[in-house]
Amino acid sequence: MGEMPLAIRREQLAINYWINLKGNNPEHPTLDILKPSWEKEKKETRSFGWIIDQKTKEMQISPVVPLPTIPPWILPNATVDLTLMDKKKDRRFIFNSYTVQDYINNYYNYIQIYTDASRTSEKVGVSYVIPEFNIEVRKRITNEVSVYTGEMLAVLLAVQWVEETRPLKTIICSDSSSTLISLQNSHSDSRPDILLELQQTLFRIQMMGLTVIFLWTPAHIGIRGNEAADRAAKAATKDQINFTISISKSEVRTIVKQKLKGKWQKQWEEEHKGRWYYRIQRQVGEMRRGGRNRREERLITRLRFGHTSLNNTLHNIQKHDTGQCEHCGQEETIEHVILVCQKYEHHRRRMIEQLGKIKETFSIINILQKEITSKSIRIIIHFFRNTKLEKRI
Numbered sequence: 001m002g003e004m005p006l007a008i009r010r011e012q013l014a015i016n017y018w019i020n021l022k023g024n025n026p027e028h029p030t031l032d033i034l035k036p037s038w039e040k041e042k043k044e045t046r047s048f049g050w051i052i053d054q055k056t057k058e059m060q061i062s063p064v065v066p067l068p069t070i071p072p073w074i075l076p077n078a079t080v081d082l083t084l085m086d087k088k089k090d091r092r093f094i095f096n097s098y099t100v101q102d103y104i105n106n107y108y109n110y111i112q113i114y115t116d117a118s119r120t121s122e123k124v125g126v127s128y129v130i131p132e133f134n135i136e137v138r139k140r141i142t143n144e145v146s147v148y149t150g151e152m153l154a155v156l157l158a159v160q161w162v163e164e165t166r167p168l169k170t171i172i173c174s175d176s177s178s179t180l181i182s183l184q185n186s187h188s189d190s191r192p193d194i195l196l197e198l199q200q201t202l203f204r205i206q207m208m209g210l211t212v213i214f215l216w217t218p219a220h221i222g223i224r225g226n227e228a229a230d231r232a233a234k235a236a237t238k239d240q241i242n243f244t245i246s247i248s249k250s251e252v253r254t255i256v257k258q259k260l261k262g263k264w265q266k267q268w269e270e271e272h273k274g275r276w277y278y279r280i281q282r283q284v285g286e287m288r289r290g291g292r293n294r295r296e297e298r299l300i301t302r303l304r305f306g307h308t309s310l311n312n313t314l315h316n317i318q319k320h321d322t323g324q325c326e327h328c329g330q331e332e333t334i335e336h337v338i339l340v341c342q343k344y345e346h347h348r349r350r351m352i353e354q355l356g357k358i359k360e361t362f363s364i365i366n367i368l369q370k371e372i373t374s375k376s377i378r379i380i381i382h383f384f385r386n387t388k389l390e391k392r393i
């Protein structure tokens with residue numbers, strides 16, 4: 001589809017800018033422009049803050065600002081056992097459910113908690129299970145957060161259970177290497193807020209004299225606890241959302257990118273479905289007039305308004321029997337000749353190539369909205385001239 005249309009790209013930049021500001025400390029001077037403008041009550045002037053606010057409401061974004069209550073430098077590093085990760089890479093080690101279970105059994109005097117997260121399309125479920133006590137907890141969390149966020153959250157829920165129940169020794173098993181590595185290094189790019197919450201809970205647990213160790217265990221090789229957590233997390237994705245969590249800055253960026261890409265796609269499709277000139281008609285009404293000559297101006301105006309002498313229009317006023325294209329039998333509309341009909345493929349390719357040279361996306365709606373003297377409009381005019389369609393517009 002070429003490059004993202006400017007308007008959508010601009011929207012993406014604006015939202016990313018907003019996300020950055022929102023994540024900053026509240027005294028940031030530019031935060032003032034994010035306050036909804038009083039103007040919106042009185043007239044249609046739209047402040048930046050208001051427009052972005054609307055857009056982010058559409059997307060249910062709520063960025064977060066982590067606020068530490070315990071100074072981060074006194075937080076303990078979590079104890080993380082990644083031995084099984086090394087063993088998996090080691091060719092001399094036979095890696096299966098028995099040998100792995102055997103390793104886990106080294107922690108026989110620990111309470112074992114298995115955590116997991118699952119994501120299917122935009123739905124995310126998290127879980128932890130404690131086989132020894134027959135405990136299974138599952139939650140469906142906010143849509144569209146990443147699996148990593150889900151895994152972090154599942155671990156956090158498990159740790160909160162420990163804080164509440166206070167067993168002396170606990171081992172928390174997760175198959176998410178990124179979560180465990182975040183814990184080990186006390187660093188998380190995308191969810192510093194959840195990591196901080198985890199560390200603070202672990203700090204309080206440590207203060208109570210309790211031990212918590214984290215263990216990486218492989219998924220899908222038949223470890224009973226893992227499988228149970230996996231099933232629970234998957235089941236949670238089918239529940240109603242019962243645990244909301246704010247979306248992080250980097251997650252928002254990913255979502256914004258996806259959403260705007262979807263929007264772009266939709267715009268592209270609508271154009272192909274032929275509703276495009278309605279939109280042009282609405283937006284070009286107040287455009288400045290004036291072209292090189294009356295003939296060119298008339299051509300562009302007719303394209304914009306959809307009044308032509310192509311067969312479809314002629315058919316509408318009973319001047320053509322079928323309204324079909326004589327070359328291929330499809331309905332002969334403006335978009336048919338510009339975008340579809342094989343007869344003009346050669347000229348179409350040249351047009352797209354020329355538009356590419358001046359970095360213009362092949363989007364007829366965008367182009368037809370431009371000044372009649374613009375280079376892009378000239379390229380469109382040439383297409384109609386070279387295909388000899390000019391006479392029939």
Ligand SMILES: [Zn+2]
Nearest residue numbers: 325327328341
């Ligand atoms: Zn045709």
